Amino acid sequence: MIRTLILPVALAAVSIGGSAAAQSFYDGPYPMQGGEAIYKGICQGCHMPDGKGAVGAGAYPALAGDKRLQSGAYPAMVIVRGQKAMPPFANNFSDQQVADVVNYIRTHFGNAYADKVAPEMVKALRPPPAAVQRPE
Amino acid sequence: MADDSSAPMTRRSLFTLIGVAAGGAVMLEAMSSLAYAGESGYQGPIQLSGDPKGSSVLILGAGLAGMCAAYELRKAGYKVQILEYNDRPGGRNWSLYGGDTYTELGGFTQKVGFDKGLYLNPGPWRIPHHHYAVLDYCKRLGVMLEPFTQVNYNAYVHSTKAFGGKPQRYRTVQADFNGYVAELLAKSVRQNSLDQAVTKEDKEVLLMALRQWGALDKDWNYAKGVDSSGRRGWASDPGGGTTSVPTPSDPLAMSDLLQSGLWGAIGAGLGYEFQSTIFQPVGGMGMIGKAFGRQLDGVIRYGAKVTDIRQDDKGVTATFIDSKTGGPPQQARGDWCICTIPATVLGQIPINVGAPMKAAIDALYYDASLKVGLQFKRRFWEQDEQIYGGITYTDQPNGVIGYPNADMFSSGKGVLLGAYAFGGPAFEFAALPPEERVARTLEYGAKIHPQYKTEFDNGVAVAWHRVPWTLGCAGHWTEDLRAQHYDNLAAMDGRIVLAGEHVSRIPAWQEGAILSALDTIRRLHQRVMAA
Numbered sequence: 001m002i003r004t005l006i007l008p009v010a011l012a013a014v015s016i017g018g019s020a021a022a023q024s025f026y027d028g029p030y031p032m033q034g035g036e037a038i039y040k041g042i043c044q045g046c047h048m049p050d051g052k053g054a055v056g057a058g059a060y061p062a063l064a065g066d067k068r069l070q071s072g073a074y075p076a077m078v079i080v081r082g083q084k085a086m087p088p089f090a091n092n093f094s095d096q097q098v099a100d101v102v103n104y105i106r107t108h109f110g111n112a113y114a115d116k117v118a119p120e121m122v123k124a125l126r127p128p129p130a131a132v133q134r135p136e
Numbered sequence: 137m138a139d140d141s142s143a144p145m146t147r148r149s150l151f152t153l154i155g156v157a158a159g160g161a162v163m164l165e166a167m168s169s170l171a172y173a174g175e176s177g178y179q180g181p182i183q184l185s186g187d188p189k190g191s192s193v194l195i196l197g198a199g200l201a202g203m204c205a206a207y208e209l210r211k212a213g214y215k216v217q218i219l220e221y222n223d224r225p226g227g228r229n230w231s232l233y234g235g236d237t238y239t240e241l242g243g244f245t246q247k248v249g250f251d252k253g254l255y256l257n258p259g260p261w262r263i264p265h266h267h268y269a270v271l272d273y274c275k276r277l278g279v280m281l282e283p284f285t286q287v288n289y290n291a292y293v294h295s296t297k298a299f300g301g302k303p304q305r306y307r308t309v310q311a312d313f314n315g316y317v318a319e320l321l322a323k324s325v326r327q328n329s330l331d332q333a334v335t336k337e338d339k340e341v342l343l344m345a346l347r348q349w350g351a352l353d354k355d356w357n358y359a360k361g362v363d364s365s366g367r368r369g370w371a372s373d374p375g376g377g378t379t380s381v382p383t384p385s386d387p388l389a390m391s392d393l394l395q396s397g398l399w400g401a402i403g404a405g406l407g408y409e410f411q412s413t414i415f416q417p418v419g420g421m422g423m424i425g426k427a428f429g430r431q432l433d434g435v436i437r438y439g440a441k442v443t444d445i446r447q448d449d450k451g452v453t454a455t456f457i458d459s460k461t462g463g464p465p466q467q468a469r470g471d472w473c474i475c476t477i478p479a480t481v482l483g484q485i486p487i488n489v490g491a492p493m494k495a496a497i498d499a500l501y502y503d504a505s506l507k508v509g510l511q512f513k514r515r516f517w518e519q520d521e522q523i524y525g526g527i528t529y530t531d532q533p534n535g536v537i538g539y540p541n542a543d544m545f546s547s548g549k550g551v552l553l554g555a556y557a558f559g560g561p562a563f564e565f566a567a568l569p570p571e572e573r574v575a576r577t578l579e580y581g582a583k584i585h586p587q588y589k590t591e592f593d594n595g596v597a598v599a600w601h602r603v604p605w606t607l608g609c610a611g612h613w614t615e616d617l618r619a620q621h622y623d624n625l626a627a628m629d630g631r632i633v634l635a636g637e638h639v640s641r642i643p644a645w646q647e648g649a650i651l652s653a654l655d656t657i658r659r660l661h662q663r664v665m666a667a
Contacts, residue, residue, distance in 0.1 A: 027559045027560065028560070030560055040567065041564055041567055042563050042564065042567055043567070044567045045563055045564075045566030045567035045599065045601050045602065046241070046566070046601050046602075046607075048241075048242050049242075054241035054242050054243075054604075055241075056221075056241050056603075056604020056605055056607075057221040057441055057442075057459070057477070057481045057604055057605040057606075058478075058480055058481035058483075058484045058604075058605075058607050059484060060241065060607070082501055084480070084483040084484070084498050084501065085480035085481075085483060085484070085501055085502065085607045085608065086501060087501045087502075087503075087504075087608075087612070088501075092560065
């Protein structure tokens with residue numbers, strides 16, 4: 001499915017700054033809606049289209065068969081707070097979007113958890129604003 | 137009330153005012169650069185005096201940091217060996233050439249189809265003139281350099297939402313923006329309507345300066361005519377003989393220009409790292425890594441995936457397996473260890489360092505970035521549009537089009553940097569198969585250069601979160617993270633010390649990697665000498 005990539009809000013956002021590469025020039029809300037669109041639009045870049053992750057010098061964990069997904073709070077927290085190589089996406093996804101993609105991965109890739117994560121739970125897991133401040 | 141123009145105004149406040157008026161580009165530049173424009177601390181070739189008496193150093197990673205450390209330590213009498221995951225030296229100092237094969241995470245493999253001598257630098261692509269360490273190593277290692285054009289006045293700034301999506305020449309947007317700002321400020325000065333005034337003497341000087349800076353006409357207007365066309369270019373250029381009369385061009389309307397947002401793209405060259413003259417190695421950035429690699433022939437064990445790092449009171453042992461075939465674990469040992477493995481990868485390797493360093497490693501994730509190289513059958517940007525090197529900026533997800541800064545006027549093929557994306561767009565590109573990234577990049581570029589459709593030959597796309605040995609492009613530091621973790625990341629932990637761009641205050645730049653390595657070996661050598 002062809003979709004339009006996220007558009008920077010203004011051309012100003014692509015102005016090159018002091019670091020060689022490290023600015024997230026566009027780091028506002030991501031527009032895709034629904035668990036599948038979010039997973040395929042962002043998450044599968046690392047966790048792969050089949051949810052099996054990947055291994056190189058380091059690894060991206062598989063979501064398929066990951067026992068830690070038993071608790072919906074776990075993936076929700078990792079998404080908003082980040083964990084080691086995993087960046088935090090608190091500034092990019094709304095509570096609803098996080099809930100949607102968590103519910104998607106917990107019911108796909110061989111996972112079949114019946115309970116749903118609600119946006120209110122995501123809200124409670126969000127980090128304090130300072131922890132996800134913009135890059136220098 | 138007395139004439140305001142006779143009231144004193146501090147020069148500082150005047151310049152602040154000009155800074156504000158000069159506007160978006162300058163302000164944005166300052167905001168995005170923040171405080172990290174510090175000059176490189178390079179003091180010339182490092183001197184490690186004293187006999188290390190056969191001490192050995194195990195170095196993990198053959199990027200610029202690891203190889204710089206190995207090169208200098210060996211010279212000082214240390215026994216050095218490097219373990220490297222890839223089958224080549226350089227790490228992120230890397231160029232992709234025709235015939236190269238690149239397999240990213242997930243197994244997606246691309247065969248590069250560029251003509252001989254053409255390349256994409258997936259990582260760093262320019263070297264500021266004040267990155268003294270990188271430039272000095274280029275000189276010492278015989279890496280030839282050539283100018284990198286950051287600002288090309290004849291390239292474009294482009295917004296899909298302004299001027300009907302028609303790209304504007306950088307030159308016209310800059311001339312018009314400066315001109316209108318100068319006109320407004322001149323009006324304010326002449327009407328004494330600034331809330332603070334300058335002395336009568338300074339006022340005259342300021343007006344002269346504004347007229348010169350903004351190309352204002354005799355009536356203090358930025359308007360169609362010889363003054364403005366001397367900056368933004370002519371509708372038809374002056375010539376010789378009987379057809380020599382030039383036709384001035386029409387400036388963009390001020391409101392259209394402001395509302396377009398295009399002013400946001402004309403500040404790029406103002407940043408300290410981007411001020412002329414800056415450089416690139418002849419033949420690709422990867423030439424630096426190759427040159428270091430030649431010096432360290434026999435020192436680097438390629439294809440080694442580190443799986444465990446363990447220190448005891450006498451030394452450090454790294455366990456590794458073959459990065460392609462796996463096989464039985466092997467071990468390498470040194471009295472000391474310099475680890476340049478990216479934090480994203482190192483965080484997954486068992487290592488017995490103290491809690492502060494471990495917390496620092498785990499706190500650092502890497503930013504998203506993407507580059508796409510596109511080979512075209514002819515250099516239409518030069519032949520049709522007179523764009524020789526430099527960068528076009530667009531509000532589309534590809535971000536920029538970078539034109540090759542070498543082989544100008546060649547009649548052969550050429551490779552453009554078709555996309556250099558960060559943040560959200562880079563994450564989205566990473567989630568696509570490589571051929572789809574190239575297809576999207578072509579779609580965006582064709583809105584600026586319609587020739588894309590007929591002249592495209594082949595392309596390659598590197599999304600840094602799919603790169604198997606970095607999991608992102610560079611360490612993502614924030615002020616808060618620095619305050620919490622930077623010192624702990626940089627401190628020696630027993631016999632282990634870290635180096636790389638992520639252990640520097642010039643993150644994502646090669647200069648940061650080398651300065652980090654030099655500082656690391658200086659401290660390590662002091663420790664050895666003190667023992």
